[in-house]
Structure formats: structure tokens, C-alpha cells
Amino acid sequence: MSDGDAGRAATAFEERFGGGPEGVWAAPGRVNVIGEHTDYNGGFVLPIALAHTTRAAVARRDDGRLVVRSLQHPDEDADLALADLAPGTPSGWAGYVAGVVAELAGSVPGGLSVLVDGDVPAGAGLSSSAALECAVALALRDLLDLDLSRDDLVDVARRAENDFVGAPTGILDQSASLLCEVGAALFLDTRDRSTEQVPFDLAAAGLALLVIDTGTTHDHAEGGYRDRRRECEAAASRLGVELLRDVPDVAALEPLADGTAEGEVLHRRARHVVSEDARVRRVVDVLRAGQDPRTIGALLTEGHASLRDDFEVSVPLIDVCVTAALEAGAHGARMVGGGFGGSVIALVDADAVDPVTAAVSGRTERAGSSAPRTFVTVPSAGARRLV
Numbered sequence: 001m002s003d004g005d006a007g008r009a010a011t012a013f014e015e016r017f018g019g020g021p022e023g024v025w026a027a028p029g030r031v032n033v034i035g036e037h038t039d040y041n042g043g044f045v046l047p048i049a050l051a052h053t054t055r056a057a058v059a060r061r062d063d064g065r066l067v068v069r070s071l072q073h074p075d076e077d078a079d080l081a082l083a084d085l086a087p088g089t090p091s092g093w094a095g096y097v098a099g100v101v102a103e104l105a106g107s108v109p110g111g112l113s114v115l116v117d118g119d120v121p122a123g124a125g126l127s128s129s130a131a132l133e134c135a136v137a138l139a140l141r142d143l144l145d146l147d148l149s150r151d152d153l154v155d156v157a158r159r160a161e162n163d164f165v166g167a168p169t170g171i172l173d174q175s176a177s178l179l180c181e182v183g184a185a186l187f188l189d190t191r192d193r194s195t196e197q198v199p200f201d202l203a204a205a206g207l208a209l210l211v212i213d214t215g216t217t218h219d220h221a222e223g224g225y226r227d228r229r230r231e232c233e234a235a236a237s238r239l240g241v242e243l244l245r246d247v248p249d250v251a252a253l254e255p256l257a258d259g260t261a262e263g264e265v266l267h268r269r270a271r272h273v274v275s276e277d278a279r280v281r282r283v284v285d286v287l288r289a290g291q292d293p294r295t296i297g298a299l300l301t302e303g304h305a306s307l308r309d310d311f312e313v314s315v316p317l318i319d320v321c322v323t324a325a326l327e328a329g330a331h332g333a334r335m336v337g338g339g340f341g342g343s344v345i346a347l348v349d350a351d352a353v354d355p356v357t358a359a360v361s362g363r364t365e366r367a368g369s370s371a372p373r374t375f376v377t378v379p380s381a382g383a384r385r386l387v
Helices: 001-015 095-102 126-142 150-165 172-179 225-240 250-256 263-290 293-309 314-328 352-366
Strands: 022-035 044-060 063-071 076-079 109-117 183-189 193-199 206-218 333-334 344-349 373-377
Touching: 001 022, 001 109, 022 126, 022 172, 022 206, 022 225, 022 263, 022 293, 022 333, 022 344, 044 095, 044 126, 044 172, 044 373, 063 095, 063 293, 076 095, 095 109, 095 126, 095 150, 126 150, 126 172, 172 183, 183 263, 193 206, 193 263, 206 314, 206 352, 225 250, 225 263, 225 352, 250 263, 250 293, 263 333, 293 314, 293 333, 293 344, 314 333, 314 352, 352 373
Parallel strands: 063 109
Antiparallel strands: 022 044, 044 109, 044 183, 063 076, 183 193, 206 344, 206 373, 333 344
């Protein structure tokens, strides 16, 4: 992201609202190195922030209205009174902005104008929605001089997504967007909210993290994601624990395997969560010790198999990309995000980025799909004010 991105958002704001914004804020999308579906189970996650961001140019109003416009969705403007904000109103992408404003409505009685611009791929499992929420939340904190920490803003943004939009996500995405730092992966304990910035310099080891956006979009506000969360809650209840984080190991899940169809499903769902928490800790141990990061590749691949078979959130095109990357020499590969579409990450040697990309593109085209969008990512900065 460059200064020109802030300038583009500011210029677009002026063109659409007839005056300049009071500032421009940016928040990144994320990829999760390891730790999927563990956040709402009180477990561990290890995301990095993308260089891709969502920018919000913002100014206060005096007519009690929220007006939201987007360069990416020019035909989906939202313009309504603050008093009319309610879960589901407005719908669509503007609901993520409105949800944050609604959380802080008592501090913004005069209203807001918001112009959104960004390059985080939507629906790709890279947290475009959280990036939007976090950019707006940080903007409101700064503009209105609110006494809110970044951890507080994580909660504001998560409530906007959970309660206003209706997507039952945990705190992974918002935490990554607000708390990640350049050059590090964020080791987050989602139960006690403790964090550690773990050095993650793949380039120094001759490696690269390749992101493969399959173009298969998903929607966390409906469908299987909500079902998986309910299944995890049911499994924890049967085991007599508050959260699956409290289960010490996979062996302790045996009471779920009671021979019934429901019990077998709950056993598989819980087995993914408990084993995934263990994988996160093992990856962090490798990185903390300064060991060769190639060794985490097998854990990434193991995590994908768990998401595919036990949690059942992968889709055929995702599996095709993972297999193609591994066969082309990737040290590890897995789906990222909530599942049911989205993206894959592959840990590859730096000089193998092009061959792996070509192999994945060729395989997807033979499977009848268009070539995916790919890019190499590095740990980037969290949300910040640009101007």
C-alpha cells in the first residue's frame, strides 16, 4: 500500500461528498498460518496481516445520517438515519460499516460520511469484512477521541460482525487486522487474549508464503460455518467443559464416539479443534526456536487434512489446489479461513513460486475452473491512520 492509496480514497471522498475527509484509515486482511476454527472455541491462532488493505475516508456530519459509498460497489450506496440502524439494515457490505457505527452510536450523534476503497479480495477467506470493520473502528476512535484500546476495538468490530451482520465468527480476524505487526505472526490465546509477536521471516530462509485465491466465494453469515460452531458447542457440552480448549488431548474425546451418527460427527469436529490447537503450539515452538521454517510445512498439510476430513469445510477446488501445490514441491499447503471456498496458502521455496503457481493454475484449468489469483505475502502492519 502506498501514499497514493490514501490519496485515491481522499479524492474519491471529495468527489462524492463535495468536501475532503477528516482522515483516511487503513486495515489489512489476514492469512492464518495455522489455527482454523479454534478462535470461537477458546483456542490458539497464528495469523499474519496482509499488505492488502481496506481504506476508509471519513468525516463527521451534522444531519444525523450515515452515508456510505464504495469504489468497489458503486451501485450499493447506503444512506440512512442513525436512528434507523438495526441488525440487517443496511444489508450487504455496508452493514459492516453500520455495525461498527451502531456499536459507538452514542458517540456519533451528528452522523458520518464514509468512502471505502480497498484491495482485500472479498469472499476469499482473507477477512475483507474484518478489514472494513477495523478501518472504520479505528477511524471513529481517532476522530471522536474515544478512550478505547486496540483490544477494545477488536470487541467493537467483532460485535458488529456477530450481532449486527449476523456472522458467528470469533475474534481471530479482527485481532489480526488490529494487532499484527510487520515481520511477525501474531500468536493469540483467544481465551485470555494474551498475545506474542513471533518472528516470521520466511525470506531469510529462502522461502515464500504463496496465497492462492480460488475465486470460490463464501459467506460467514449463513450456511455451514454457523453449523460448525453449533456442533463445537454441542461437543463441549457433552464433554462437560465450557470450551473445547479445555479438552487436554484427542484421547479425552472418546466419550463422544458413542456409536450414534450425531456422536461420530461431534467427535470429528472436536478432534479437529483439539488437534489444531496442538498444531498451532508446535508451529510456534519451531518459530520461537529459530528452527528451519520448512519443518512447519507438514503441520500445515496435516491441518488441511483435518479441516477436510474431520471438520468438513473444504471444497473440491480447494483440495485440487492443495494437492497440486504439494505435488509441485510445496513444503506444505492448506485451506485458510472459515472454509466452503476461499483461499489456500502454500509454503514454498522462493525460487519455486512460479513453478508451483503454474502447476496449480494448470490443474485448476483441467478441473474446469479458471486459473486462481496468486500472490506472495509477507507479515505486514496492522490497522493505522494514513492521513
